Amino acid sequence: xxxxxxxxxxxxxxxxxxxxxxxxxxxxxxxxxxxxxxxxxxxxxxxxxxxxxxxxxxxxxxxxxxxxxxxxxxxxxxxxxxxxxxxxxxxxxxxxxxxxxxxxxxxxxxxxxxxxxxxxxxxxxxxxxxxxxxxxxxxxxxxxxxxxxxxxxxxxxxxxxxxxxxxxxxxxxxxxxxxxxxxxxxxxxxxxxxxxxxxxxxxxxxxxxxxxxxxxxxxxxxxxxxxxxxxxxxxxxxxxxxxxxxxxxxxxxxxxxxxxxxxxxxxxxxxxxxxxxxxxxxxxxxxxxxxxxxxxxxxxxxxxxxxxxxxxxxxxxxxxxxxxxxxxxxxxxxxxxxxxxxxxxxxxxxxxx
Numbered sequence: 281x282x283x284x285x286x287x288x289x290x291x292x293x294x295x296x297x298x299x300x301x302x303x304x305x306x307x308x309x310x311x312x313x314x315x316x317x318x319x320x321x322x323x324x325x326x327x328x329x330x331x332x333x334x335x336x337x338x339x340x341x342x343x344x345x346x347x348x349x350x351x352x353x354x355x356x357x358x359x360x361x362x363x364x365x366x367x368x369x370x371x372x373x374x375x376x377x378x379x380x381x382x383x384x385x386x387x388x389x390x391x392x393x394x395x396x397x398x399x400x401x402x403x404x405x406x407x408x409x410x411x412x413x414x415x416x417x418x419x420x421x422x423x424x425x426x427x428x429x430x431x432x433x434x435x436x437x438x439x440x441x442x443x444x445x446x447x448x449x450x451x452x453x454x455x456x457x458x459x460x461x462x463x464x465x466x467x468x469x470x471x472x473x474x475x476x477x478x479x480x481x482x483x484x485x486x487x488x489x490x491x492x493x494x495x496x497x498x499x500x501x502x503x504x505x506x507x508x509x510x511x512x513x514x515x516x517x518x519x520x521x522x523x524x525x526x527x528x529x530x531x532x533x534x535x536x537x538x539x540x541x542x543x544x545x546x547x548x549x550x551x552x553x554x555x556x557x558x559x560x561x562x563x564x565x566x567x568x569x570x571x572x573x574x575x576x577x578x579x580x581x582x583x584x585x586x587x588x589x590x591x592x593x594x595x596x597x598x599x600x601x602x603x604x605x606x607x608x609x610x611x612x613x614x615x616x617x618x619x620x621x622x623x624x625x626x627x628x629x630x631x632x633x
Contacts, residue, residue: 281596281626282315284501284604285619286346288330299333301612306334308616310341312623315602316374318346318468323388327376328361335369344374346468346604347450350399351379352389355406355423356416359437363411366442376468377403378450381532393536397456398422404447404463413441448501452538454483461487466499468604471527471542473578474591477598479545501602504595505580507622508608509588516582516608517573524575525567528552529559548575581605581622588622592629 287306289296306317317334321327327345334343343365348358358377366373379385379400382393402420409416417434418425426432448466451457460467461484469480485495508516527539534556543552551570558567581588581603595603605622609615 281592281600281630282602283313283619283623283626284316284318284344284602285309285314286320286604286606287317287334287343288319288325299330303334303337305612305615306341307337309619310338312616312620314341314619314623316342316344318344318374318376318604320346321349323384328365331365331373332368335365335372338372340372342372342374343369344448345376346448347376347378347380349380349385349389350377350403351385351391351393351396355403356410356425358403359407359410362407362445363437363439363442366445367439371442371445374446374448374466375407376448376450378468379456381538382536383533395422397459400449400451400456401459401463404449407447410437411441411445412443413437446499448499452480452542457483458487458490460484461489461495461498462491463487464498466501469500469502471539471546471579472502472504472600473546474594474598474600475578476546477600479542481599495599499601500599501604502595502600504591504603504605505582506608507581507588507605507618509583509585509618509621511584513577513583513587516580517576520576520580520582521568521571522564524571524579525555525559525564528555528571529567534560543575551575582608585621585625589625589629592625593632596629 287302289298289302319327319330327348331343362373362375379396385391385393399422402422406418406423409418413436415434415436416425426434446465448468449460449464450468451460457480467484481495488495488497506520510516528543531537531539537556540552540556551572555567555570581591607615607618607622609618
């Protein structure tokens with residue numbers, strides 16, 4: 281297994297502008313051997329610009345968008361951004377794409393959340409045409425390029441082709457997971473519990489088989505949550521509950537919360553529905569209190585060193601290739617110490633037969 285981190289400052293607080301610390305963290309992570317750094321794109325900073333900054337300050341670590349929101353850019357602009365970042369970074373760039381959700385797409389961008397899966401498919405296909413250096417002609421359900429009966433003509437990118445540029449998809453539903461297996465080079469998974477890996481990996485494998493390949497052809501990357509070591513396990517569990525309650529309650533509308541749906545399919549329907557209901561009633565503390573300890577332990581790498589070691593083994597047994605982690609710590613040095621400790625544990629697990 282490999283390790284990945286997130287790069288950026290908080291998008292939820294206007295006071296956090298400490299890019300210097302974020303850069304130091306990423307540079308030190310590169311020194312520790314971390315494989316990749318990813319930027320988030322919600323309703324704060326975009327996912328591409330920070331990577332251009334990081335590309336200039338690093339030499340080895342791979343740089344990924346986790347994710348660019350499909351529907352907010354034209355597919356051609358997405359391809360242009362990807363090729364620029366690949367060029368700037370010496371081909372260390374990984375293009376992560378996802379559909380986001382109606383709250384952000386409609387509420388922030390003012391774009392209809394229409395046919396998201398079809399848009400995702402067509403975006404990947406168009407991006408691949410552009411990065412292969414082909415003349416861009418595409419007739420899909422969501423995109424017609426060039427526009428018919430218009431003044432435009434089919435163009436070829438004016439910069440060198442990058443046919444091997446990796447595309448990762450952040451998907452959660454069965455159909456979108458099949459699409460990932462069919463089209464993508466990698467998967468960016470969230471709400472992942474290794475004991476329920478089949479919920480994700482079976483449809484990815486089915487999609488891969490339709491394309492004449494196997495799931496082994498994809499880099500399966502999952503968000504493994506917070507990393508924290510302590511013998512006082514309870515002190516690590518309680519602070520994590522509000523975050524999971526936010527995911528179940530706030531990351532979507534009542535109709536569309538893809539994260540909530542995943543936990544329901546994993547056997548936590550009662551918890552997911554109650555927490556969501558309490559959240560919408562603005563009973564945030566009550567919502568957090570309904571999160572079971574077990575769920576926090578299964579979705580983070582926290583506890584004693586032996587506990588963390590066992591969770592790493594669980595991910596490895598499930599078939600995960602890359603763990604994206606968030607090391608805990610009050611200071612930058614503490615976070616890096618936690619990350620270094622995890623790096624050694626992963627080396628130990630990777631050496632096991």
